[in-house]
Amino acid sequence: MSTPGAATPVTTPDLEVRGLLKRFAAHLAVVDLSFSVARGSFFSILGPSGCGKTTLLRMIAGFIQPDGGEISIGGRSMAGVGPNRRPVNMVFQHLALFPMMSVAQNVAFGLARRGVGRAERLRRAEAMLERVGLAGAGGKRTEELSGGQRQRVAIARSMVLEPTLLLLDEPLGALDLKLREHMKLELKQLQSSFGTTFVYITHDQSEALVLSDHVGVMNHGRFEQLGTPQQLYYAPATSFVAGFVGANNRIAGKARSISAALVELVTAEGWAVHARAHGSIAPGASVEAFIRPEGMTLGRTTAQLPPDQPAHEGEVLSLLFDGANSVVLLREARSRLELRIALPQTGAYADLKVGAHICFSFDPQRAICFSAPDTHA
Amino acid sequence: MPEPLATAPWQRRLLLALLLAPALLWLVGLIILPHLDLALLSFRERIAPREYVTSLAQYRTFFSEPLYWHVFLRTAVFSALATALTLLVAFPIAWIIAKVARGRMSALLFVVCLIPFWVSETVRTLGWMILLRESGVLPALLVHLGITAQPVELLYHDATILVGLVYTSLLFMVVPLVGSLESLDNSLIEAAYDLGARGGAILRSIVIPHAAPGITAGCIVVFMLTLGNYLTPTLLGGKNSLWFTEQIYTQFITRFNWEQGAAFGFLLLALSTVMVWLGLKISGQRFSDVMRRA
Numbered sequence: 001m002s003t004p005g006a007a008t009p010v011t012t013p014d015l016e017v018r019g020l021l022k023r024f025a026a027h028l029a030v031v032d033l034s035f036s037v038a039r040g041s042f043f044s045i046l047g048p049s050g051c052g053k054t055t056l057l058r059m060i061a062g063f064i065q066p067d068g069g070e071i072s073i074g075g076r077s078m079a080g081v082g083p084n085r086r087p088v089n090m091v092f093q094h095l096a097l098f099p100m101m102s103v104a105q106n107v108a109f110g111l112a113r114r115g116v117g118r119a120e121r122l123r124r125a126e127a128m129l130e131r132v133g134l135a136g137a138g139g140k141r142t143e144e145l146s147g148g149q150r151q152r153v154a155i156a157r158s159m160v161l162e163p164t165l166l167l168l169d170e171p172l173g174a175l176d177l178k179l180r181e182h183m184k185l186e187l188k189q190l191q192s193s194f195g196t197t198f199v200y201i202t203h204d205q206s207e208a209l210v211l212s213d214h215v216g217v218m219n220h221g222r223f224e225q226l227g228t229p230q231q232l233y234y235a236p237a238t239s240f241v242a243g244f245v246g247a248n249n250r251i252a253g254k255a256r257s258i259s260a261a262l263v264e265l266v267t268a269e270g271w272a273v274h275a276r277a278h279g280s281i282a283p284g285a286s287v288e289a290f291i292r293p294e295g296m297t298l299g300r301t302t303a304q305l306p307p308d309q310p311a312h313e314g315e316v317l318s319l320l321f322d323g324a325n326s327v328v329l330l331r332e333a334r335s336r337l338e339l340r341i342a343l344p345q346t347g348a349y350a351d352l353k354v355g356a357h358i359c360f361s362f363d364p365q366r367a368i369c370f371s372a373p374d375t376h377a
Numbered sequence: 378m379p380e381p382l383a384t385a386p387w388q389r390r391l392l393l394a395l396l397l398a399p400a401l402l403w404l405v406g407l408i409i410l411p412h413l414d415l416a417l418l419s420f421r422e423r424i425a426p427r428e429y430v431t432s433l434a435q436y437r438t439f440f441s442e443p444l445y446w447h448v449f450l451r452t453a454v455f456s457a458l459a460t461a462l463t464l465l466v467a468f469p470i471a472w473i474i475a476k477v478a479r480g481r482m483s484a485l486l487f488v489v490c491l492i493p494f495w496v497s498e499t500v501r502t503l504g505w506m507i508l509l510r511e512s513g514v515l516p517a518l519l520v521h522l523g524i525t526a527q528p529v530e531l532l533y534h535d536a537t538i539l540v541g542l543v544y545t546s547l548l549f550m551v552v553p554l555v556g557s558l559e560s561l562d563n564s565l566i567e568a569a570y571d572l573g574a575r576g577g578a579i580l581r582s583i584v585i586p587h588a589a590p591g592i593t594a595g596c597i598v599v600f601m602l603t604l605g606n607y608l609t610p611t612l613l614g615g616k617n618s619l620w621f622t623e624q625i626y627t628q629f630i631t632r633f634n635w636e637q638g639a640a641f642g643f644l645l646l647a648l649s650t651v652m653v654w655l656g657l658k659i660s661g662q663r664f665s666d667v668m669r670r671a
Contacts, residue, residue: 061571084573096568100586109582110572161572 012075014039014164014197015060021068022055022221029055031221033069037165037199037214042191044208045201047218048244053201056218057167060199061090074164084113089158090167094174095150097142103129103153104138110161128160129153132190147175148183152190159194168200172207184210205245209233217241237278239370242290247327249296249339252288252372255281263369265289271334274310274364279371286372293327294342295366298349299359309361314339316356330358419639435640445624445641452621453648455535456603459542463550463599464592466543471554476563490551498545502612505541506532509613533615541613542603549602550595557591558584590669593662597653604649621645 013036062083111121236242275289516528610620628638
């Protein structure tokens with residue numbers, strides 16, 4: 001433990017993973033993974049299903065033994081330490097509240113296993129329930145609670161043990177959309193009020209962006225990128241991250257020419273666009289460019305577009321009106337590619353009709369061009 | 378069927394009656410009526426040839442004759458013991474089938490538990506006799522291995538009866554246990570483990586409370602089967618078995634004292650009813666929940 005305000009910030013990270021490896025038969029689930037999570041931060045592991053994130057979380061919790069590498073929690077190596085002796089608790093995907101016990105018994109369960117006396121553990125369970133906004137619910141059965149309340153019981157049950165690290169395995173996955181939005185905010189508030197380090201896994205990029213201080217985007221057992229939500233969104237390191245985090249338009253083609261870090265990309269149909277190159281790209285290479293829906297400007301005629309940007313044309317396919325998140329889906333005239341463009345909130349395009357001809361443009365600096373990955377998805 | 382079955386209320390009632398008729402006929406004709414007759418029989422005493430009066434004499438005999446109620450108690454205690462042993466043996470098997478083995482392996486283990494029941498109980502028990510009697514396979518093996526100097530008689534011991542009863546009852550305990558253990562969400566076990574519990578605490582606070590209806594169902598079925606078993610105690614225990622069903626058999630068949638036999642039968646029925654009620658009370662289970670598991 002370091003004293004706050006020390007000259008050099010040498011606080012050991014709450015979680016440190018070095019060279020972690022896990023193999024299932026011939027399949028590599030987690031490949032040489034290294035990262036650390038600072039004390040008190042909210043860290044998310046974001047990835048599609050089957051990317052190895054659950055395996056990673058279960059190795060941190062101690063349910064699976066890694067085939068290589070090391071996990072340290074609070075500066076202590078976890079090799080050979082069982083899940084019941086790790087300073088880590090987990091909120092399970094379906095919460096796994098004990099239906100045979102009352103809410104208070106659920107929360108007091110871990111304390112009882114530590115040999116805390118009956119009166120003391122009920123007092124601490126009640127105090128914890130009060131902290132998560134469930135004062136007086138201790139006597140209820142778990143199935144009497146709403147989805148959100150059950151979620152809070154699951155967190156209280158873990159937090160009462162004052163773990164160094166709280167692991168959360170897609171705990172919002174089973175909730176309906178409206179509750180999920182609400183619980184997102186609640187989780188964030190709970191985390192900042194407890195100050196405990198949270199490691200959260202999810203396949204929902206919006207959850208990861210809203211909640212986290214840092215996000216690791218995982219694919220095929222590796223981290224594609226590790227950074228703040230803003231870094232992931234505005235400066236994706238790989239084409240996978242660009243495609244996975246946030247809505248994005250993907251344009252694939254060949255690099256015709258490169259000048260001043262701007263790539264001229266030409267699709268198979270001959271549509272040419274300009275995009276900022278990420279890394280070194282050779283002329284003639286297969287590339288893919290990504291441009292965010294809000295990075296594009298609409299215009300009824302090319303004259304309405306910013307004069308310094310190359311103009312493109314298309315036809316409106318459908319209009320998805322959702323207030324501030326409204327978008328238009330259009331088909332680019334040359335490539336027949338479907339593109340998603342955010343509608344300006346001024347209402348200027350409120351009368352837009354399906355089938356209408358429309359112009360659009362974007363600043364090539366806001367589009368990122370990557371070398372196409374070898375394996376084609 | 379293109380047309381809906383029966384739509385009018387009377388049609389539906391008739392259909393229901395017809396569907397239930399075989400079961401009801403069976404229940405009334407073969408269970409309720411004979412039992413009513415036996416109940417009447419048990420409250421009758423013969424005072425002269427072909428002359429009967431209503432009395433409690435049959436029940437009085439039971440309490441005044443120590444052999445009868447000793448055997449009765451012994452049967453109750455041994456049945457409870459056999460039930461407890463069956464539970465102890467069946468629980469790990471059920472755990473392996475429900476939680477450890479996967480797919481084909483789990484099915485295979487189930488079949489292994491089922492195989493003994495493809496042979497009739499008589500043949501199975503006679504098989505046990507061939508294995509266990511003084512000139513049988515197991516005593517010969519013990520002599521061969523130098524464990525005993527002379528072949529020992531392994532039949533006609535209380536322990537032999539218990540082994541036989543547990544073997545016969547195993548499947549009826551395994552089936553409800555597998556059902557209730559399969560429905561236990563593995564993440565509950567993991568959550569308990571994650572919160573610091575060890576094997577013993579997980580078993581006590583998570584597994585057993587969850588499996589309680591299955592455990593109770595299995596125990597009730599096994600206890601009833603054991604209490605009413607005639608063949609296994611008689612063949613494996615011989616004259617020493619002193620099982621209550623033998624007393625009933627003796628009264629009906631050897632003594633031709635149907636009144637006494639009927640009274641004994643009802644005493645056994647009362648015993649199993651009381652024990653089941655006690656079991657439900659102790660385990661805090663409801664009969665309807667338990668029977669759904671059985």
